[in-house]
Amino acid sequence: MKNQVNKIKRWFFKSPVLASISFSFVCSFGGSILLSFLFIRNESIKYYPQNIFFWSIAIFLIVLPLVLTLENILLFIIKEVSNEKKTKLKTWELFAIIIGGFFSIVYITLTDISFSDWQVQLYNVQKHTPISTASFLTILIIVLIAVISYIILSYYPINKIPPLVAVFSIAGLYLGIVQCILWCVQIFDPSNIDFVFLSLFPLNAILIAIRTIKDVIKQQVRESKISGFIRLNNILNKSSNWPWLGFIATIPLLGLIVVVLLIFGQKPDSLIVAWSETADWNLSSKTAPQNIYQDQHYLCTVAAGGHYSIVKPIRTGKRHGNKVIVNRQLCIANAFEQVIEEKTPNFHKILRSFYDKTGYPIAKHIKSPYTADFVYILMKPLEWIFLGFLYLFDVKPENRIATQYPHAKLPKVSI
Template identity: 45%
Template structure:
């Protein structure tokens, strides 16, 4: 216990991993009957470590940040550990958020006017306002690190207030992001911004307490002048939050003025959230999604660039409309021919395709990936076409009727 108290970071990681292992063990014991003990232990270890690392540990860090916001221990050693927890939160927050985006169908390149497919959703941020949103995030991060890494003994109070104002701007962006995407489905996407808000509040609270401790030990004098007068008024840390709130608005105005010079709209901060669809702050109604089958050649035909995959028309598969191109029609005509001439071989081939085709289709999240698969399939398309021309009296007729609605 002494070791765990002395090393809280290691303790938090260990707790997360043990909790993940425990949850996995309960699930495996309940659902496993005939598998060997070695398989159970291996699955327990791998799944438990993944759950502990990628699911439980972010919530453990969140709990630590929230607790330390209200409960501050004055020991310097403990304060250093708290800062380390914050830096871990920042690093893992960016890393895990990027990993999580891979599993969501959010199309950050698609504004509300774009037509999407299946369960895809449009970007929660207007694409033309990305420079504004990125700038807001950078300003907030800079303000946090200036206060977190800087020493108050060498920092005028006006600089501290500027740092707090910068964090206010970043916190505003985090709040708007959370309101925009707030739902249980996207929990892991708003968890990191929520931690950023908590860390900003904690940094302000700790710096105010630290300033008051320094103020009791030393009194600072400033020469006459406007900025010197401001520094004297800000000698009391209790004035910092309000002063930073007032300073935030001219700072935000300067930021918007600079961004206008680079082509951003003056109201990009607002339009970033309202020029969207599918989200809480959205003011636009986007077109209805088109359904396409997760047959991966259907995904290629619908998801690739038009000039590459060359879609021909709409078709129908399993009662749903799909976009078809010639490659898809040739492949389906070839499969139909196999089903007629060699039914046993066709069943084995269909089983193999169903096993591997659907997982591959779920990985096609980009038009460029769809284009690449289309080009890779070209040699097979030519092979299928040769077989059709050698084995079918009217090959083009068979190709032309693929995916037409059955009457």
């Protein structure tokens, strides 16, 4: 067993990136074979052999970040590796950072997180931005400093880096680690699978940063030739002092960052309000407006989620107990359906069935206000046809239109 483990280690360190991709592919292919077996056994579900290919790709995209995280944890535990292996590991770290950043951006676009500040009223289960948009620049600058610090400590020979530069680089990594921890605390929700995937990248970044600091302080530092400030010089040249000196250096580094950010119009407390001036999250201090329910099963309702100047919302209403935005187009379409249901119930069932089958697959993909605007404009001719129908067959068409989606049940009026 021990020999097998050593063989795997040698294979991994020979080409870490290729090993990670290969292992992820093997896992994804095995998972797709298992899924195929389960589908074949279930006779009620149709199975196509080409599904193996698509399942393999889907599973690979999920497995690769998990494999990289597992490898990162194991590399963090391993005590010592040779300089040759360290060089190859730097390539692996760069690969892990690029893949992690890319997957995080892609995954966050697939969630219900909206990059809107807490004052904005959202729809359904959407959540506001975890970081205040007014302080994006502050967080971006800190992340950039952390990345530059990592590059200095990882890709430059340590004996060619001045001690003070090394100390401030470690301080930069500390600031990056703090931001990663704050992100994980902000989105922490063990009941939500999104938390797991959105925490993988910061978790890996923390492990890489700590491992980089550990590697730096283990390397031999050149003797300083400066004659003045002998005691200070000895402290700086001793690499074992760098971690605690890095903590001290974070204070002047933060001060410098704040001064630079003030020039660019950021507030002095933007490091704090970036996390607190939000809603829906663990570090949030604001209460957002209640979300409006947007029934994605109906194209007109989705169209009402477009830009105000285009779709012209007139009020809010209730549908199935949920608050929805109402515009005239939506009221006309619903009034038209109501008349059809009253006068020709059998035809209404056919029409409703057709609309449900065609409307929902389209409506569920309409998530952008611009797409909603397009749907609204596209339905304008139908709106005019529906309105003409109402004026032809209804005694009081405007009354019927006005009473669609009321907040309370309409009183029955005897005629």
